[in-house]
Each structure stands twice: as C-alpha cells, then as structure tokens.
Amino acid sequence: MAKPKTDPNYKVIAENRRARYDYAIEDDLECGIMLTGSEVKSLRENSANVAESYAAVENGELWLVNSYIAPYERAMFPHEERRRRKLLVSRKELARLWNDTQRKGMTLVPLVMYFNHKGVAKLKIGIAKGKKNVDKRETEAKRDWNRQKERLLKERG
Template sequence: MAKAKAKEKEGGRKLVAQNKKARHDYHLLTTYECGMVLTGTEVKSLRQGRASLVDGFVQIDGGEAWLHNAHIPEYAQGTWTNHSARRKRKLLLHRAEIDKLASKADESGHTIVPLALYFKDGRAKVEIALAKGKKEYDKRQTLREKQDRRESDRAIAAARRRQRALAGR
C-alpha cells in the first residue's frame, strides 16, 4: 500500500481508460494533456478504474473545450449527489491551445478525440488529439504494415535462437 502511494507521489501515471479505436480510425496529428472539471462522485468512480472513452469526442463551444459522451458510471456508494454517467465535462486548456484546436477542427475531415483518461500526481487528466479520419484503405495498410513488422521480428528472433544454439554446441 505504501509503495503504491509513493509511486503516485513520484508522478506515476495510473491509467483508467484508453481509446484504442481512435488510434485505429484516425491519423493523430497533435496530442494535448488537459485537466477536467469533475464532481466528487466522478473522481471516486474513476479511482475504482471505471470509465469508457469509446464514443467520446471533444467540441469547442463558446471558447471552451467540452468532452462529450465519455462514460463514467455512477458511483455505487453515491447518494442523491451522484452524477449522470454521460454528461458533458469541461476540459481545462490554455486559451492559445483552445484557439489552435478550434481553428484546426473547423477544417474539413479534422476532429478532436480523447485517447486516454488517467491520474497524474493525483489529478484526473485526459489526453486528447487533433485527428484526421482514415480511409478504409489506410486502415488496411496500417494493419498490413503491423503484420509485416511482427513477421520480420519473429524471423529475426528465430535466426538469433538458431545462432545461439549453434554457438552453444
């Protein structure tokens, strides 16, 4: 228990939720780390490791960044103070970052997606990215490159094992 607290105080990053689908569906151009305005029951629910970013997206509205459709389930021990699971949450970014994101997101084909939700130094953070949607052939090409890289790594590892076996004789 003491080690976990010490690790968290050292600046450890405790991952709560990750959006792997976003890395598959989008070309990520730039990433930003930002804080969130949360209620107490949302933080307690996140500390239990419960959240989902699959349908989430970020929208700039009135000079403020808002995270929509991120699912943080209600806290089990919460009472009438519990939060709604899919409410929109305000993101904390610098004015220059918001302006830059807003201008880029207005371009055709660009969107802002959440990538990860985590605790850093005891504070809830969300990693967002300015992204451009991939076409279907881009997705297939990315998968093909990944498979080719995996096959070449396996071949290299097998060759090294054979060399070690021959050298050990």
C-alpha cells in the same frame, strides 16, 4: 541493473485503443477535466470509458461529449453517467484547437484518461483526421509485416 521507479500516483483509467486505428493522429494535448466528487471516486475504481466519446469546441469552451463514468455506488447524490464535461486548456491552445477543427476539418479524439503524478485526473486528446479504409488496410499490413519480421529475427537469433 535496477528497475526504473514507477510513480504510484500515475494510473491509466481508460484508453481509446480504437482511435489510433480509425484516425491519423497528428498532434496530442493534455488537458484537465472538471469533475464532481463522485466522478473522481468512480474514476479511482477504474470505471470509465472514452471509446465512444469526442471533444468539441463550443462557445469558446472545450467539452468532452458522450464519455461514460459509472455512478459511484456509495455517493448520496450520484452523477449523470454520460454528461458533458468541461475540459481545461489555455486560451492559446483553445484557439489552436478551434482553428484546426473549423478550418482544417480535423476531429478532437480522446486518447487516454489518467491520473497524473500529482493524482489529478487528466485527458490526453488527439488532433486527428479520419482514415479511409485504404489507410486502415495499410496500417494493418505494416503491423503484420513488423510482426513477421520480429518473428524471423527471433528464429534466426
């Protein structure tokens, strides 16, 4: 059986692994990011972090707040590391995001930052609701049970 072809341009830059533990993700959305040249070059070197960041709808625009992109060392004019970056979505999607955050009390959490198959930087954001400690324990218990189940199935063959 042949190996599936992987796209050489698709590359995950940063992943927010904690988001799925802390939040119940109801839906996700892919959006573009407005970046400077030195930020793109820095992202190509995998020097970014979205774990402590969030997205917010302000004045009819979607912004990524508190994300970290390391300064590119060979740039003449380096960028700010934690500046607010504009996210690019359609008006229809923006209206839906605003509705979810304002009326339903949801949060916009960045899940993954990556280069797509065309080599363009994208961000996948999740529309999420915060989990309580009870929910987190349930998630952990389910994960443990699934691990034990897999282990038992392997042993019995």
